[in-house]
Structures are given as C-alpha cells and as structure tokens.
Amino acid sequence: MREPRGLSSFQAPGCRPANEAAPLVLAQSLRRVFHQGGADIVAVSDASCTIQPGDRIAITGPSGSGKSTLLHLFAGLDQPSAGALSWPALGPRESLRPTQIGVSLQMPGLLPSLTVAENVALPLLLSQAAPEQARAAARRILAEQDLAALADKLPEELSGGQAQRVSLIRALVVRPRLILADEPTGQLDHPTAQHMLDLLLATLGGSASALVIATHDPSIAERLDRVWNMHQGALTGNTNP
Amino acid sequence: MTRQPSVVLLWLKGLISHRSGRLLTAALGVALTVGILVSLGVFIANSAAAMTARATEAIPVDWQVQLVPGTAVGSAVDATRQAAPVDALEQVGYADVSGLTASSGGTAQTTGAGKAVGLSPAYHSVFPAEFRPLVGSLDGVLVAQQTAANLHVTTGDTVTIQRVGLPPVDVKVSGVVDLPNADSFFQAVGVPANAAPQAPPDNVLLLPMDQWHALFDPQAADRPDTVRIQLHVRLRRELPADPGAAFILVQRWTRNLEVRISGSGVVGDNLAARLDGVRSDALYARVLLLFLGLPGVLLAAILTLAIAATGADRRRQEQALLRVRGAGTAQILRLAALEGVIMGAAGVTLGIGLGLAAVRLAAPRSGVGSGPMVLWVGGAALAGLLLSLMAALWPAWVQARQTSVAAARQAVGRESTPLWQRLYLDVVLLAVAAALFWRTAGIGYELVLAPEGVAQVSVAYEAFIAP
Numbered sequence: 018m019r020e021p022r023g024l025s026s027f028q029a030p031g032c033r034p035a036n037e038a039a040p041l042v043l044a045q046s047l048r049r050v051f052h053q054g055g056a057d058i059v060a061v062s063d064a065s066c067t068i069q070p071g072d073r074i075a076i077t078g079p080s081g082s083g084k085s086t087l088l089h090l091f092a093g094l095d096q097p098s099a100g101a102l103s104w105p106a107l108g109p110r111e112s113l114r115p116t117q118i119g120v121s122l123q124m125p126g127l128l129p130s131l132t133v134a135e136n137v138a139l140p141l142l143l144s145q146a147a148p149e150q151a152r153a154a155a156r157r158i159l160a161e162q163d164l165a166a167l168a169d170k171l172p173e174e175l176s177g178g179q180a181q182r183v184s185l186i187r188a189l190v191v192r193p194r195l196i197l198a199d200e201p202t203g204q205l206d207h208p209t210a211q212h213m214l215d216l217l218l219a220t221l222g223g224s225a226s227a228l229v230i231a232t233h234d235p236s237i238a239e240r241l242d243r244v245w246n247m248h249q250g251a252l253t254g255n256t257n258p
Numbered sequence: 259m260t261r262q263p264s265v266v267l268l269w270l271k272g273l274i275s276h277r278s279g280r281l282l283t284a285a286l287g288v289a290l291t292v293g294i295l296v297s298l299g300v301f302i303a304n305s306a307a308a309m310t311a312r313a314t315e316a317i318p319v320d321w322q323v324q325l326v327p328g329t330a331v332g333s334a335v336d337a338t339r340q341a342a343p344v345d346a347l348e349q350v351g352y353a354d355v356s357g358l359t360a361s362s363g364g365t366a367q368t369t370g371a372g373k374a375v376g377l378s379p380a381y382h383s384v385f386p387a388e389f390r391p392l393v394g395s396l397d398g399v400l401v402a403q404q405t406a407a408n409l410h411v412t413t414g415d416t417v418t419i420q421r422v423g424l425p426p427v428d429v430k431v432s433g434v435v436d437l438p439n440a441d442s443f444f445q446a447v448g449v450p451a452n453a454a455p456q457a458p459p460d461n462v463l464l465l466p467m468d469q470w471h472a473l474f475d476p477q478a479a480d481r482p483d484t485v486r487i488q489l490h491v492r493l494r495r496e497l498p499a500d501p502g503a504a505f506i507l508v509q510r511w512t513r514n515l516e517v518r519i520s521g522s523g524v525v526g527d528n529l530a531a532r533l534d535g536v537r538s539d540a541l542y543a544r545v546l547l548l549f550l551g552l553p554g555v556l557l558a559a560i561l562t563l564a565i566a567a568t569g570a571d572r573r574r575q576e577q578a579l580l581r582v583r584g585a586g587t588a589q590i591l592r593l594a595a596l597e598g599v600i601m602g603a604a605g606v607t608l609g610i611g612l613g614l615a616a617v618r619l620a621a622p623r624s625g626v627g628s629g630p631m632v633l634w635v636g637g638a639a640l641a642g643l644l645l646s647l648m649a650a651l652w653p654a655w656v657q658a659r660q661t662s663v664a665a666a667r668q669a670v671g672r673e674s675t676p677l678w679q680r681l682y683l684d685v686v687l688l689a690v691a692a693a694l695f696w697r698t699a700g701i702g703y704e705l706v707l708a709p710e711g712v713a714q715v716s717v718a719y720e721a722f723i724a725p
Contacts, residue, residue, distance in 0.1 A: 092582075094581075094582060111586075113584075114582070114583065114584030115583050115584035116584070120582055122582065126579045126582060127579075128272070128576055128579055128580070129276070129572075129576070130269075130272035130273060130275075130276045130277050130576070131268065131272045135268055135271075135272065138268075139265070139268070139583055140583050140584065142264050142265045142268060143265060143583060143584050143585055143589070144584070147264075148264035148267075148268075151264070171276060187583075
C-alpha cells in the first residue's frame with residue numbers, strides 16, 4: 018500500500034472566520050430526545066464538551082449509544098432538545114456547511130445521479146467556487162488518492178469501501194476547520210481502515226483543523242489524541258480540556 | 259449567488275444522463291393530462307366553430323335594411339358599408355298590389371292582394387338561396403310557384419297587375435320560381451321580437467328593378483305607404499368561431515348601423531337572430547363535453563402526481579444529502595423546480611402531440627389554429643407545467659420545512675402505512691368502479707332513455723359516474 022499523501026490545498030472562497038482562537042464547538046448539557054411510537058428515546062443526555070482547533074478526538078461506544086446523534090448535533094444537521102450548542106469560531110449554524118465543517122456519514126451518502134468527480138466537486142460548487150476550478154480540484158484530489166479511475170463512475174458502480182473513501186475525500190475537499198466522520202472505516206477491512214486514517218491524519222498534518230471520529234474500532238481510537246466515550250447517551254472522558 | 263448555475267447545470271446533467279427513465283415516466287403522466295386537455299379543448303373549440311359556420315352559411319340574407327319612404331338610398335348604402343364589413347349589397351323593392359289577373363283557356367283568374375318585388379339583375383347570383391328556378395329563365399318577370407298555380411300561368415303568359423290607386427298594367431311571364439325562404443324574405447322588419455310571425459303573401463310577382471321602378475314609382479308617389487325599398491346585405495364572414503362572441507360582434511355592427519340610419523330605416527338582423535339560437539346550443543355542448551371530459555383530466559392529473567410520488571423517497575433522500583453538503587432551502591427548491599420544468603416541458607410537448615393526433619384521428623376534418631384552440635392548447639400546456647412543478651416542488655418544500663436534516667434522513671423508509679392502505683380504499687373504489695361500469699354497460703351506454711310506450715323521457719344520470 019502506498020504511503021498516504023495529504024490532499025492538495027483548495028481554499029473555498031470566504032471560508033475562514035476571523036476568530037481563530039475560539040473553540041470550534043461549545044456544548045453545554047446537550048440533550049436529544051426522539052419521540053417514537055409514543056415512547057421517548059434519549060439519544061444524548063447531558064453532554065458537555067469543547068472542541069478546540071487542532072483537536073484529534075475519537076468518540077467510542079457501543080451501537081446505539083448516541084455517537085452518531087452527537088456528531089449530527091455538532092454538524093448542525095440536527096437540533097438539541099435541550100442544552101446550549103454553539104460554534105464560536107465557525108459562525109452561525111446556517112454557515113457551517115460545506116466550508117466550515119466537513120461531514121462524512123456512516124453511509125457514504127453519494128448522490129446517485131452524479132459521478133464520483135461531480136460528487137467530490139459538489140461542496141466546492143455549493144461554496145461558490147468557479148466550476149472549472151471545482152472540477153479540476155476534484156479530479157486532482159481523486160488522482161492523488163489513486164482514485165482517478167473512479168472519477169467518471171456512478172456511485173452504484175463503486176464498492177462499499179470505495180464509496181466510503183470518496184465520501185471522506187468529499188468531506189475534506191474544501192479543507193474545513195472541523196471534520197466529523199461517523200464510522201468512516203466501518204465498511205473497510207483493517208489495512209484499508211488504517212490507510213484511510215493515515216489519509217485523514219496526513220491531510221490534517223499539523224493544521225488547526227480539528228478531527229472528530231465516531232468509531233467502534235479501538236485501533237482507530239488509540240491513534241487519536243483524545244478519546245471520549247458514550248454510553249446510553251452519556252458522554253465521558255476528557256471533554257473540556 | 260453568481261455561481262449558482264453551475265450546481266444547476268451539474269444537477270441537470272445528472273438528471274438527463276442517469277435519471278432519464280424516471281423523468282420520462284413522469285413526463286408520460288403529464289403528457290396524458292395535457293393530451294386529454296388538448297383533445298377536449300380542440301373538440302370544444304371545433305364544435306363551436308362548426309356550429310357557427312353551419313348556422314351562418316344557411317342564412318340567405320344577413321341583414322334586411324328597410325328604408326323609410328323618401329330616404330336617399332345612396333346614403334343608406336354608404337352607412338351600411340361603413341357600419342360593417344359588407345360582402346354584397348342589393349336593393350329590393352316591395353310594392354303592394356291589389357290583385358293579379360290572368361286569362362287562359364277562355365277564363366280569367368284573379369287573385370287577392372299580393373306583392374310585386376323588384377330585383378336587380380345580380381340578385382339571383384348574389385343571394386341564390388332565395389330562389390329555386392322551376393320553369394323558364396331567371397331574366398324578366400318571374401311568378402312564384404303558388405301564384406302561377408293560382409293564375410294558371412306559365413312562361414309566355416300575360417299577367418295583369420292591379421296597382422294601388424293606378425291603372426292596371428300587363429307583364430309577360432318569363433319563368434316560375436319557388437321561394438324557399440319566403441318567410442324571411444317577406445318578414446315584417448322592425449316589429450318587436452316577440453310579435454306573432456307574419457305569413458308570407460300567397461301572390462308574388464318578381465320583376466327586374468328597372469321595370470319595377472317604371473311601374474311602381476308612380477304608385478310610391480301617390481301611395482308611399484304601399485311601396486318599400488330594402489337593402490339586402492351579406493356580411494363578410496369575419497366572425498369569431500364561438501357563436502356567443504359572433505353574436506355579440508354582429509349585434510354591435512347592427513347597433514352601429516341603426517345609429518347611422520336612425521330615423522331613415524330599420525334593420526332586420528337575420529344573422530344575429532340565428533346566432534342567438536345557436537349560442538345556447540354551443541354552451542350546452544361545451545358543458546356536456548366538459549362534464550364528460552373533466553373527470554378524465556382529473557384522473558390523469560392524479561395519475562401524474564402518483565407517478566411523481568413513486569420517486570418521492572429517492573428525491574427526499576437526495577435532498578437530505580444535498581442539505582448535508584450545505585445546500586440551502588432555496589437551492590434545493592431550485593433543483594426540484596428544474597426537475598419539474600424538464601418533466602413538464604417533455605410532458606407538454608408529448609401531450610400536445612398526442613392530443614392533436616387524437617383529434618386528427620377522431621375528427622380528420624377538424625381545423626387547428628383558431629384563437630380558441632390556441633387558447634386551449636396554451637392553457638393545457640400551462641396546466642401541464644404547473645402540475646409537474648407541483649409534483650416536484652411540493653414534496654421538496656414540505657421536506658425543507660422539517661426541522662433538521664437528520665429528521666429528513668431518518669424519515670426515509672420509516673413511514674407508517676397510509677390510512678387509505680389500511681382501509682383498503684383502493685380495493686373498495688375499484689369494486690365500486692367495476693359495479694358502475696357493469697351497470698352502465700347493462701343499459702348500453704344510453705344516456706337518454708325513451709322507453710317505448712312511455713311519453714316521458716329520462717336521463718340516466720348514473721351513467722355519468724362511470725367515466
């Protein structure tokens with residue numbers, strides 16, 4: 018397997034707020050309750066944490082413990098039932114995606130009617146990048162990760178692992194300040210999973226971008242700086258450094 | 259948002275390249291709605307135009323303008339030509355006579371009072387429907403069939419005209435004619451519309467205009483109440499296809515002429531009278547066609563929405579993914595509208611083609627291109643576009659109103675069974691429909707029932723439910 022390479026730099030226009038020193042995410046007593054079939058399911062309970070620039074965090078815990086829900090809250094994809102959640106360094110919720118926060122979900126979530134290259138270019142286009150620049154950047158990044166052969170394929174033609182890699186590259190393509198990855202290696206074998214993490218860490222290098230990964234895999238978690246644990250919606254660990 | 263078109267173009271390319279089958283299916287649904295609307299509209303417009311054409315072509319004389327004695331004919335002619343587009347105009351003289359006498363076979367036959375009509379030489383060719391030649395030539399003095407029978411005369415015989423207040427004069431008969439439209443030819447112009455109809459005279463003699471003037475100008479000078487001049491007018495057929503609109507236009511022309519010749523004459527408007535009768539029939543026909551056709555249009559529209567709804571889960575998921583990537587509500591609605599417009603444009607094009615082909619097949623002689631037809635086709639196209647936009651935009655808008663992207667993603671595939679499915683409403687409605695069709699087929703699709711031996715007719719209203 019080749020040595021991982023970082024992604025070439027592409028800066029989406031207007032994606033850097035002025036407040037570089039402030040926390041990226043500030044959560045106080047977060048609670049998320051789903052109402053299903055007449056019953057209340059508490060997915061996240063009284064979770065408080067801070068994500069600072071440069072953090073490398075793993076969130077571990079069994080299935081159904083609330084990891085994905087917490088990442089959705091951090092990404093602004095969902096709203097807490099109670100508690101306070103803010104992004105002091107990133108701005109209001111409406112401006113988080115695609116430039117400030119890159120999201121890679123448990124399912125790859127590639128748009129089926131777009132090719133791989135178009136899927137990767139989409140966040141750039143949505144962040145007002147010039148079409149030619151976006152297309153070129155997408156192809157360059159795919160080539161850097163040895164995925165150039167997939168550029169013109171449709172998502173339905175990819176294997177699960179390939180789709181997951183493309184999804185991760187799509188999250189990174191705008192070089193966001195916070196990367197949230199939900200089980201990014203869940204569909205990969207062990208060597209490929211490690212390679213994927215290598216890719217992520219190489220891409221970030223010593224940058225101030227923060228990385229938060231939700232994972233079951235202890236070998237993934239142990240390579241990150243901090244490990245948070247979730248159990249029945251409760252978040253534990255060094256959550257407020 | 260200067261770069262927004264790039265996302266739109268990317269989406270457009272994806273739809274056309276990889277989702278053309280889905281688009282085509284939805285477009286077929288739109289085409290069905292548009293096709294039914296177009297064919298319905300063209301049938302309605304065609305039937306109205308055909309009714310107008312048939313009604314107006316059967317009128318022998320559109321206007322009979324009766325002049326008050328002493329009126330200058332030239333100025334009345336000018337006023338008529340200025341009031342409306344005149345295709346042909348001829349003077350006709352009507353003179354009362356005390357009686358007609360003829361001698362044949364040693365006996366003399368005498369009739370009661372009658373009419374001597376003066377006609378210009380071109381009248382027979384301009385208004386051919388007024389006469390049907392039976393014997394002899396149309397040049398010279400003509401005798402109406404009934405009068406010829408009363409007097410026992412034929413071509414070459416002499417008839418004596420008993421003028422009012424003047425000595426009798428003899429004329430030689432050149433031919434015998436039938437007057438198929440004598441009722442309107444001899445109508446009393448200017449009487450109230452609800453007045454009792456006047457029977458045409460039994461004794462009629464038709465003379466060349468020069469001869470008529472020579473014989474009856476002295477009578478007009480002596481007894482002006484017994485002599486009248488009428489202008490018989492045929493208008494150019496520049497009428498709207500719809501009988502109602504044509505009636506209004508002709509009435510407007512008539513009012514215009516009445517104002518121009520006020521005090522000098524009155525107008526007998528045969529054309530408006532005929533259109534007045536036809537316009538209510540046309541309205542009835544339109545209501546009937548709409549009554550029968552609109553359920554089909556509604557069904558096709560529902561079918562279109564149902565076809566569009568089959569891709570709702572997929573669309574909802576795609577929109578949720580777009581929101582994850584940071585697309586705003588306006589962007590998502592724009593992309594949904596794009597899909598709707600493509601679907602609509604394809605459906606409308608196909609639907610108009612299908613509708614016109616159906617019309618050509620069912621009624622090959624139908625004309626296409628008149629104003630009402632263009633309006634119907636335009637209306638159908640607009641309805642198709644709105645329908646497809648609604649099918650694409652409504653679900654997108656509903657989803658965009660959901661509080662979070664996570665909720666939208668979770669909703670995919672987790673919906674409970676709809677109420678109509680739990681109630682087996684589709685099965686119940688199909689059973690009811692089958693029963694209705696069986697019942698309608700049982701009476702042979704007869705809408706109006708007139709059983710033998712029963713005086714009263716009835717309408718099988720339940721037959722309208724089946725469509």
